[in-house]
Amino acid sequence: MNKNSEPTIHDIARELKISASTVSRALNDNPRISLKTKEKIKAVADSLGYRPNTLASNLRNKKSNTIGIVVPLINRHFFSSVISGAEDVAYKAGYTVVISQSNDLAAKEINIVQSMFSNRVDGLIISIAMQTDTFEHLKLFRKKHIPLVFFDRAVPEIETDKIVVDDFAGGYRVTQHLIDQGYKRIGHLAGPQNLMTYYDRKNGYMEALRKNSIPYDESLVIINTLTSDEGVTAIQQLMDLPHPPDAVFCGNDTTALSVMIYLRDKGIRIPEDIGIVGFSNEPFSKVVSPSISTIAQPGFIMGQKAAELIIRKIENKERTYQTITLPTELIIRESSNRIN
Amino acid sequence: MNKNSEPTIHDIARELKISASTVSRALNDNPRISLKTKEKIKAVADSLGYRPNTLASNLRNKKSNTIGIVVPLINRHFFSSVISGAEDVAYKAGYTVVISQSNDLAAKEINIVQSMFSNRVDGLIISIAMQTDTFEHLKLFRKKHIPLVFFDRAVPEIETDKIVVDDFAGGYRVTQHLIDQGYKRIGHLAGPQNLMTYYDRKNGYMEALRKNSIPYDESLVIINTLTSDEGVTAIQQLMDLPHPPDAVFCGNDTTALSVMIYLRDKGIRIPEDIGIVGFSNEPFSKVVSPSISTIAQPGFIMGQKAAELIIRKIENKERTYQTITLPTELIIRESSNRIN
DNA sequence: CAGAAATGCGCAATCGATTGCATTTTTATT
DNA sequence: AATAAAAATGCAATCGATTGCGCATTTCTG
Numbered sequence: 001m002n003k004n005s006e007p008t009i010h011d012i013a014r015e016l017k018i019s020a021s022t023v024s025r026a027l028n029d030n031p032r033i034s035l036k037t038k039e040k041i042k043a044v045a046d047s048l049g050y051r052p053n054t055l056a057s058n059l060r061n062k063k064s065n066t067i068g069i070v071v072p073l074i075n076r077h078f079f080s081s082v083i084s085g086a087e088d089v090a091y092k093a094g095y096t097v098v099i100s101q102s103n104d105l106a107a108k109e110i111n112i113v114q115s116m117f118s119n120r121v122d123g124l125i126i127s128i129a130m131q132t133d134t135f136e137h138l139k140l141f142r143k144k145h146i147p148l149v150f151f152d153r154a155v156p157e158i159e160t161d162k163i164v165v166d167d168f169a170g171g172y173r174v175t176q177h178l179i180d181q182g183y184k185r186i187g188h189l190a191g192p193q194n195l196m197t198y199y200d201r202k203n204g205y206m207e208a209l210r211k212n213s214i215p216y217d218e219s220l221v222i223i224n225t226l227t228s229d230e231g232v233t234a235i236q237q238l239m240d241l242p243h244p245p246d247a248v249f250c251g252n253d254t255t256a257l258s259v260m261i262y263l264r265d266k267g268i269r270i271p272e273d274i275g276i277v278g279f280s281n282e283p284f285s286k287v288v289s290p291s292i293s294t295i296a297q298p299g300f301i302m303g304q305k306a307a308e309l310i311i312r313k314i315e316n317k318e319r320t321y322q323t324i325t326l327p328t329e330l331i332i333r334e335s336s337n338r339i340n
Numbered sequence: 341m342n343k344n345s346e347p348t349i350h351d352i353a354r355e356l357k358i359s360a361s362t363v364s365r366a367l368n369d370n371p372r373i374s375l376k377t378k379e380k381i382k383a384v385a386d387s388l389g390y391r392p393n394t395l396a397s398n399l400r401n402k403k404s405n406t407i408g409i410v411v412p413l414i415n416r417h418f419f420s421s422v423i424s425g426a427e428d429v430a431y432k433a434g435y436t437v438v439i440s441q442s443n444d445l446a447a448k449e450i451n452i453v454q455s456m457f458s459n460r461v462d463g464l465i466i467s468i469a470m471q472t473d474t475f476e477h478l479k480l481f482r483k484k485h486i487p488l489v490f491f492d493r494a495v496p497e498i499e500t501d502k503i504v505v506d507d508f509a510g511g512y513r514v515t516q517h518l519i520d521q522g523y524k525r526i527g528h529l530a531g532p533q534n535l536m537t538y539y540d541r542k543n544g545y546m547e548a549l550r551k552n553s554i555p556y557d558e559s560l561v562i563i564n565t566l567t568s569d570e571g572v573t574a575i576q577q578l579m580d581l582p583h584p585p586d587a588v589f590c591g592n593d594t595t596a597l598s599v600m601i602y603l604r605d606k607g608i609r610i611p612e613d614i615g616i617v618g619f620s621n622e623p624f625s626k627v628v629s630p631s632i633s634t635i636a637q638p639g640f641i642m643g644q645k646a647a648e649l650i651i652r653k654i655e656n657k658e659r660t661y662q663t664i665t666l667p668t669e670l671i672i673r674e675s676s677n678r679i680n
Numbered sequence: 681c682a683g684a685a686a687t688g689c690g691c692a693a694t695c696g697a698t699t700g701c702a703t704t705t706t707t708a709t710t
Numbered sequence: 711a712a713t714a715a716a717a718a719t720g721c722a723a724t725c726g727a728t729t730g731c732g733c734a735t736t737t738c739t740g
Contacts, residue, residue: 005402006484008696019720024697034718054458055399056696060725062345064395066438075424075640077417077623084415087441091452096459098406098438101427112431118394119436144346257627283622287597289629300415348726359690364727374688396726399695 007048015044027052058120066096067310068116070126072104072153077282078299079127082151085303086125093311095122102129113137123147123310128155130195147313151306153195154323161309162323163302167197170295170328171204174249174277177293177330179212181339183247183275187220187238189231189259191251198251201279205249220245231255232262239266246274247336253278253285256292260335275336290334298326347388355384367392398460406436407650408456410466412444412493417622418639419467422491425643426465433651435462442469453477463487463650468495470532470565487653491646492637493535494663501653502663503646507537510635510668511544511589514617517633517670518587519552521679523615527560527578527585529571529595538591541619545589560585571595572602579606586614587676593618593625596632600675615676630674638666 009023016023018037026033026041033041044050058064067090071079087097098121102109109129114137116124124141127150135155141148142160154162178186188205191198202221209216219241224230231254238245250256256278260270270276270290278285278294285292305324312318349363356363358377366373366381373381384390398404407430411419427437438461442449449469454477456464464481467490475495481488482500494502518526528545531538542561549556559581564570571594578585590596596618600610610616610630618625618634625632645664652658 006696009698010696020697021699021721022719024699025719028698032718037718051454051458053399053460053696054455055395055404055460056725057698058725059393059395059399059727060696060698062725073424074427075417075420077415077420080415080417080420080423083439084413084441087414087439091440091448096438096455097440098436099423099427100431100437101424108431114391115436118391120393120395284624284627287601287624287628346726349728350726360727361691361729362689364729365689368728372688377688393726396695397728399697400726400728402695 081299089307167200171201175208187245231258421639429647507540511541515548523587571598
């Protein structure tokens, strides 16, 4: 073997004066090779410190054993949980996971997806960027029959596997819970309505009102991008109403928190005076005081399911697509619990 | 070209009745090919929907343009921040990032690292698992001259690039701060001492005591793996001492929080009765009540630096190793501030 | 206008592992 | 012992892109 390069099956073959084919088969436990030969080969492989070159193997097998994951931002709890869950399953199934973040920019997302294609990933798991509005880069995967799974933020017009949470039910349950707690005027901080997730949450909210014969009051619903600051602006606006709300369903935990801090500073008690519920069950929601009632989205499980699904597709060539809707869980904490 | 497989440079060559070499050179803008030919080739490549097969290219070039990152757990703010920063830099430099998590298990870490080797990553960025105590799998990278960068949790006995935070200074500053706040008996929840990070934090703590002529009391220092539960066990043990501490420097924010919750339930006031400081500035530490004083570790920046460093090594073959120590920042919040 | 120099391109080997088919070796059978 | 059958192994092509070397064509030089 060449001095400064890795040993290959040919080096092993030369050492034993046999052919590389035999070495390859032996290392893959092919029954056509006798046990005795296998043992000799494995011994030499060990002594040479041989490690198979996955690149070569992948090229020949036209399979990279790699799954691509694209998220808006790695450094966000929900997404990193999904990644963690997916990595977990993928690893156990012998797959490597390559990860990129779109930073919520369509241009970067397109780049990433194409690069993953060139890297011949066996499948792609993606939650699209907020900005993304063309989908040619994703249709490419469909066209080439490379498994594609959306999670959380899916593209309705692309028919493929999807894993989402039941945002509608989540919004519904939050609202019903607030009603059950005796709150009468329930406001809602909603996210961008072009994203199905936020759209569905709001619809769930509206449906719960309807079911309880509570008239829908548009002035109680504010739509923004749900940042901390926008939460403050929104709650100010709500509290300035002639009839301010006595409960607010916040589109995420971030705004729930900023709303709570604002109200606390105004001397308004939570949950006695105003009930607050968030969404997503961010780690902090459990530990702030008062703790924030919220909807748990099973990020880790979503990741696991996404990986399981895509691996089934990669390996079985199933041709039917499914949309898995994971149930959400309402976690009742202090911020909305004034009965018990 | 074969019906159900991707077009290759040979397909382009056949189409134009030229050789694959020319196509390859044209697509790589090799000056040996005339402009006219290049244009023709690129036109055909486009019309065929050609995408280079990175696997083949990587095999031939013995370079995967891939950087491996191994962290204990993806789904943790500090680590996901590092990943995010590293991905950012790597992407801009044309590298793909593959990620795995060791779950703090040595066995899995060894597996992952070997698999990354087989995948021929061009470099490896790693923060070792708590459990890891043999380093052959990492020495392999050194032996083969594949760039290796440690971040946060480094291995002293392996000479390579390292990016760490100044844990010693962090521990020192936390302790000095508690002393400045008038706390007299300062305990410490330390992490596994085989990890330099925790070892250094503890040494910083001890040094600050020494500088302030406070005798070191071994019974005030508890070493465990800093989980939430172990935080509780530890604080119980400390409070059961004949002379319990009036302040605790917790090795991370997780234990700081569980300690605080335990004390609160016991009716002990923070920071009046006991001062608490954590480490790492987890997102929740700012928003819990009382908010937790802590040490900020610049995760995103560490990731960026790590990626920059490893890319320089990959591309320049620098042979000198450096240890970059990033400064830490003491963030004083409510849990330890009883003077102002 | 012959010869030199530059330009443009192709041949074939290479990267390392895999595999269909062929060949050799061993074992079993008559 | 001869032959069939079974077992073990080798040959050579392949995956797709890259590149050193060489050949052919064009352009330049004196």
